[in-house]
Amino acid sequence: MTRARRGAPWALLATLLLALVPALFPIAANGEPDRTAFLVVEIDRVTPDIVATASEPFVTVDAAVTNVSDRPVREVVARLERADPLVATSGLRTTHTEAATSGYQPVGPFLNVTSELRPGQRAAVSFRYPIRPSDDPGLGIEHPGIYPLLINVNGTPDYGSPARLADARFLLPVLGVPPPPEPDTDAAPPAPGDVVAPDTARPVRLTMLWPLADRPRLVPGIAGGTTPVRLLDDDLAGELGPGGRLDGLLGAVEFATGANLDPGGELARTLCLAVDPDLLVTVNAMTTGYVVGDAPGTGQTVAAAWLERLRALAARMCVTALPYAQADLDAVARVGNAPLFSFATVGAQNLVDQLLGVTSVRGVTLFGDRPLTKEVLPLLDGNGQTVAIAPAAAATDPATGAPSTADVTAHRVSDRVAVAPFDPAVTATLGALGGAKNPPSYLDPSLRVPPAAGSPTALRQDALGALLWRGLHPDTEPRTQTVLPPPNWQVGAEDAGALLTALTTLLHSGLAQPLPLPELIGQTVVVPPPPVPLAAAPDTGRFDTEVIGTIADEDARLSGLTGSLGTNMQTGLTGTAYTAPLREDMLRALSTAIPADQRADRARADLALVGRTIDDLFGAVTIVNPGGSYTLATERSPLPLALRNDLAVPIRVRLQVDGPPGMTVTDPGVLELPPGYLPIRVPIEVHFTQRFAVDVALHTADGLTLGEPVRLSLHSNAYGKVLFFITLIAGATLAVLTGRRLWHRFRGQPDRADLEPPEPDHLHRRPPPPNPDPEVPPSRPESAP
Template identity: 60%
Template structure:
């Protein structure tokens, strides 16, 4: 029989269990109520810091609305769940903003506030739920004009910002706007509507609305062919084969590569079949980096690639791009014969940093010498008189550098970014002033719109923001899809042409030098260029015409507003000082070099690659964040090579001592030259007192060894130390000084007089004896001697 009576201990244990169960229940209830509030929520309004959904635009049709387009615009997009929880009730709608009225709005409408956007139509359901990592595709399509249906409602040509708005409800959150995607839709003309609408002023009988072409823009397009420096630093001229830091350039030159895509697009757009009237050809000008030409030309003869990951090591293996380099360079030479070609500064060197270096020879080569080099390799005469300032601003130092090049007013036209911010002093959204102006008696600047340049820089595989762009105009280009960025570029290119009231009526389209375009991007840009010209919105303006008109610009010079380079991408003073020191030593050494008659190699050509390395260290081709670090690494290698050149000319140390037999015995020496060219040297002998050294003057030391006999005169008899060193004619020390141990057997003037007196006494005594013998008288010196025996 089991008793039902509970002991006191059992009762207490049961009570504790019941209490624990109640506590757990309370905790669970509190978690149910409070946990959603504790977890991050998606608040209504703008997307939060923690992304849940990301939307990307996959296609826009048509990408440019013209009078021949369809009556509707279709946007295809994809939404992806990138958060840490499911999202339900995902909806989307298309919104639009008024047409852009200033160039600053080409950027500001693509970022920040969304108050300027209004819905085109109500939300549509994309998907009831999207789990983590899932995505859903949807389409938004609306007519351009409609009296009844939801429509975009365009009433005039222009550039219209559009926005794809995505809302949803994340787990533990409320319905909210989770992401948006913005892009520009250029409307170069309106086709007839699908349904009857009220007549638009200026439209034709069929409802077609054409753009105003009464004031076309004079348009110039710079088409860049450039690359980041690839040649390994610290290799003097005459070295064969050349060494590259990596073999990436081989892939870029091969079919489908970056440089092949750029060249192929220019070839196609300017071919007689596609451009029979030559309008696009006249509007375009190839901007070629001479450093790229030097590298590709060297690759055609065979090359090697460094084995080290940083490309600075000497161990190497054969490169694979010889055939690709040959084919690409031949195509470029053929294209250069039928269109404008201009050279960039060598290796896209930062001209402001180069001005801080303060070496006229290096500056002259980076600008004028680079153009001569391009002529030599391409076999054409490139366009003179224009300097592409590149990624940085036009500062007063850049103007001073360009003013020192050549003579005469209007010698150089600096193509640089205009000043533009999100708001002017009155709080209005400004348009970049593209009016040419003289900034010095010899320099005229022809600005380009930085907002358009930034839109072009956003294209392709590596979108970026140029350093010259004001931070107030920055937009998150990496958030946008390639299609959205392409729409922004096309809209920016067309904006000025669609606004005939905007002055001046001229524009230069300036992409980044290291443009990394997909074939679709290149096609879209050149198609937009052709559309702008063929529709009458623009007329081609060749670059030589830009230069000629700028040279005639009169007026009092007005210095540039930018007094210093921006902090972003600015080269450190340590880099500038290192280059200043290295280039000064290198010029001094080069001045002493002559020509190798056997190989034809000159001193200038022998040291030229090292000066080019210094320009490559100042290249704007690298990202602003990496420039200083890479420059320091490369300059360290170049500095070591320059030290090796100075130590390559030296005196051979005999390692023993010299013994001079007489006071006029010459001092034998051997000089060694490990350089590939002869060099003029002067011998400096630090002789002790009592030793006179004849100055041998300048000596031309050929590669190899050269024995010398230095005339000296010694007036003592002892062992002494003689210091001998080599210097250039200008006094730069070469190699290491050598200390020679010299032992002289010469007794000097005292021994000479003693010997002379002894000889005189000997002559006197000998003469005296002969005199006495001649007279038959005995010599007094013989009186103490015994008489000889008689036989």
């Protein structure tokens, strides 16, 4: 017991040292180190990027290793490894996980990269191996397929031991196996029969939607007719200009579908432009001038040029509309406003037609970042026969339970809505192209794996493999494929061109045939029942009930106001167009173009601005308060008022006048209030005489309160019935007196009122004579005896 107690401290110390070893010597279990601590591998070039029967018999991979740690790494070596071809589209994602490392086998021995790589230094490495099996090290590829490749880098860091420090993974699409390399001897070259061509007996019918979209850029909370247009930033000018993302996406399609590269129009029939109407609204507004903050925008010229190019391309290609501002249709449906949902879907198609001057493909609804849910279904039914292009449900291998290829068979979910699914693993792999860090929210957790590849070249190789996989697997059902990259696709011009080149190669090789979008819609709408139940919506990226409730309340207020607005005959601005930007702001607040972890905060901020603007619109129609009191001359004197309309369009209003008992108001009905001031007189009748107050309020035609109510102080001089009887008696008296006078005149008798009154007696008395002696008082007259 004592000996055991004495050994306890040493055991504890040993345990601590073992715990500190990984920190001092960062080598993970099973020989796997902390990859982020020392080296990073970047793939610079893969030649050829797609192997075909006419390709060179070698594959060359150029890469670079960079020391990103704070200590030197010595004896840096690397080798190329290969795994078996992908048997399911889930492998497009799962081959990048650490669990898939065991499936890779060495192609050749380790090559020396450098004897020492100091912090920040970069060293190049290149691999060149035959494609087919040979006596020399080679890839050993004998059949077409999508092959995962891996660059494994080992080294010895300071204070550590040799270990695997980094890797980079990518996919190599093989459409056909070329002949083996010619021998160095004078032997005859390989015969043409030595190539392994792909199986083209069952080509896949392919539809690819090419998204042109961007995140919302317009400043929220600004009503229509306001100039100049305000943008949140000027980044869109760079994307539309030469070398920008949207310039590259548009230019790649212009070039690839030109008469020289696509004389038969196969690629043009396969592609369909999926345009976000919000992007068109923004670019169209930029063409007339705009501001960012207080500074003028710089993209007016490039916006006009880009829009004209798009119009020219849309005139010769299929065009359809994304939901407005890439709005989450599940969230829009939860708002519970059918007109708002219709605007986000059918209204979006109308905007595309209006701004591009084309007739877009109807009867289709695209689901980009969110799946089709049961909340959306009733509103889609209201749009009539519709094909929803939405992500397929995740699938698993029944034998192993591992992720498998999604079932993209068209099916019906209601009497009016059928679904043409797309493979979510393919879309997620295409979406990673361009460096997008957030996979689509509908992606199954088993496939939600960030790519481990270390360069844009590796991501491009993965995207090519995703695009070509189904064409190389003729036994996979169904033989139709719909490809819909994420709407806000962050792909550059070089990557876009590479994808369209691969698509052209797929079509020309006989592995695929064009399936124009109208034909896809036509064959999907006839899918027979029974309907397939919809899965529950994932919580990832879902808008909370607070945001949904705010939009429902504000949209109800805005719809009520819009219903009372008219058209400004001078400018042509309609009430619907005047409030449309605010309704569009509500859809922008539900945009899936915003990263999922930022959506709620962005939505609340935008809706706060929209709510304040709606408050201002209601407060812009008021009754002018005179600030004094009125005096009514009679009991029927009208009540003079002045109404003020600061809106840019006329509005239909009603007056509500509340007075004390004894006052009667004649309702003037619905008034058309133009922009500016409108004096009116409200007929009233008052049956009392006193000072009193009258409350006057203004409402829309449907009863929504406008502005602030006004209290008027009135003074009435009306005497009511007393004044009436006094006036009646006075009139009767006047009539009697007038009749009496006329009667006397008729009889020739003077009326007493016409006689002159007699003079008073004091006017006939003589004054006493003057007294000659002022000292002698005048004698008094003697009285008579």
